[in-house]
Amino acid sequence: MATTDNVKEMRDNLAGELKSVIKDAENLLDETHDHAETKYNQARTKLKAALETAKSELPKATKKAVAKTKHAAHVTDEYVGENPWKAVSVAAAIGLLAGLAIGRSK
Template sequence: MSTKSMEEAGDISKEKLMRDLRLVVEDAEELLKATASQAGEKASAARERIQKTLDSAKARLDAAESEVIEKARQAAKATDEYVQDNPWKAVGVAACVGVIVGMLIGRSR
């Protein structure tokens, strides 16, 4: 596996992880709201700690999301620049990929 495809796989994993973390944070917030009516000093202190942890997790998640978005923009820009600088190479690569996909589809029939 090439370094580039490993990086892409890592980016996809990061995006999936961020989506999953967002869902966990949302579920935890809903749980906090649902248990807000629970009385007691310990319950209140626990809710406050959980809320602080959730706020911190949200901030880190937002920062990670921004980083992934910026890396994706940089990758798109680098790809665009490469294609602009080497249009025939890009056409050749696209043609090769098309031939390979065509062969694989034809082979499966």
């Protein structure tokens, strides 16, 4: 049979173990918070840098795209002006192919 001293000793051991588990859990939470915060800050820094790069490169890319589009339009205009019947033939062929494709898809 358990004596009063044994019960008290078991209770004290259990209380000590419980305090130890609580302390370990608090330490684990603190360590994971610091780790998560570090990873979050690193990811945030990378994202911020990527956004800054995108903001600075977007006007350059837009300017290049507009220049290439204008050049393509100019070349196309010259070609159509020099070869009107070829342009009409190509447009008719594209229209015929598009009509066939649409007709078959229904």
